[in-house]
Amino acid sequence: MRIKRTVSIPVKLPSEKFLFLMAQCAEIFNAHIDWAIANKTYNKNKAHKALYHSLREQYCCVSSALVQTIRDNALEAIKATKFKNIPRKKPTSGLRYDKRTMTLRGKQLTLSCIGKRVSLILDVPDYFKEVFETWEFCGATVTYTNNTKQFWVRLVFETEDPQQIEGQIQGIDRGLYHQAVTSDGQFFSSSKVREVQRRYLFNRRKLQQKGTRSAKRRLKAMSGREKRFMRDTNHCVSKKLANQPLIAVFVLEDLSSIRTQRRGKKMNKWLGSWAFYQQEQFLTYKAEALGKRVAYQDARYTSQKCNICKHIRKTNRHKSKFCCKNCGHWTHADFNAAKNVRDDYILSSTYGTEEQGSVNTLYVSAKFFG
Numbered sequence: 001m002r003i004k005r006t007v008s009i010p011v012k013l014p015s016e017k018f019l020f021l022m023a024q025c026a027e028i029f030n031a032h033i034d035w036a037i038a039n040k041t042y043n044k045n046k047a048h049k050a051l052y053h054s055l056r057e058q059y060c061c062v063s064s065a066l067v068q069t070i071r072d073n074a075l076e077a078i079k080a081t082k083f084k085n086i087p088r089k090k091p092t093s094g095l096r097y098d099k100r101t102m103t104l105r106g107k108q109l110t111l112s113c114i115g116k117r118v119s120l121i122l123d124v125p126d127y128f129k130e131v132f133e134t135w136e137f138c139g140a141t142v143t144y145t146n147n148t149k150q151f152w153v154r155l156v157f158e159t160e161d162p163q164q165i166e167g168q169i170q171g172i173d174r175g176l177y178h179q180a181v182t183s184d185g186q187f188f189s190s191s192k193v194r195e196v197q198r199r200y201l202f203n204r205r206k207l208q209q210k211g212t213r214s215a216k217r218r219l220k221a222m223s224g225r226e227k228r229f230m231r232d233t234n235h236c237v238s239k240k241l242a243n244q245p246l247i248a249v250f251v252l253e254d255l256s257s258i259r260t261q262r263r264g265k266k267m268n269k270w271l272g273s274w275a276f277y278q279q280e281q282f283l284t285y286k287a288e289a290l291g292k293r294v295a296y297q298d299a300r301y302t303s304q305k306c307n308i309c310k311h312i313r314k315t316n317r318h319k320s321k322f323c324c325k326n327c328g329h330w331t332h333a334d335f336n337a338a339k340n341v342r343d344d345y346i347l348s349s350t351y352g353t354e355e356q357g358s359v360n361t362l363y364v365s366a367k368f369f370g
């Protein structure tokens, strides 16, 4: 099995040229769709014979390779829907490139365009460097966001699924006060994150009240800085988690089951934020690249259940303290939750059925995906 990864990078392109090209390509795409519907076929050779020369005449600035790529895309799109849905492109729809119409050498990307090819150097974030250097590049899409007037290039890479490795299972609790607490007692505090977010929020409100032009400019710069800070933090935490040598499976709480618990307004806001989602994505990427994986567990009672006697009561938890009303077990609430996440996962997965007593030393077989 091969795994795919998409990397999105904002780029500066000559907008007049590219917007014109996108509009032309959309028309070529739609012409193929119309032809396919009229002739009830998605045969590429037939389409080529019927359309290629007239389209090349009509859209003489679009390169021959691009016309062929669009033809393949259009016919594959209609084939996928079996004529049930009619795929259509708008003038600013994304432009798909393949090996015929683009080249990527290191960070240099060369794109087919009107007239000469356009060459640019990509600003590759650190955490994607490895993908760029070691994965196989298979295609890209250029898109345009109308309201921000920004071009993006989405590059698709592929690699062989690395051999699944053997190791222990680790439960991870993610909360407001800790970005992550693991079932073996590691705490990744989010106090620094919260402090920075508070500061940005305060400054943002002040600038929004001002409403001047320079205030708007500073707001924009600030949001960029905040995003970079969060990204670096997420990068760092997920790297530390993924690189733990003995762990092969990371079990996270299934988000939909946390939301139903009503853990408060602040918590729900954090759960819905892009920063939270990004942390999960980073951990998944890094784990997969190492032959490890991320699993999810229904977490409905993980915060109220005692990890020792399994007694569930709402009042067992008080903020960050967990104290069992049944057996008196006393610990940090997030640590207790992380252990429950791990134990519940092991019990509910087939691997745990015979080894309920020795969850700490349970090893996972090498092949999860058969």
Ligand SMILES: [Zn+2]
Binding pocket: 306, 307, 308, 309, 310, 311, 324, 325, 326, 327, 328, 329
């Ligand atoms: Zn208990």
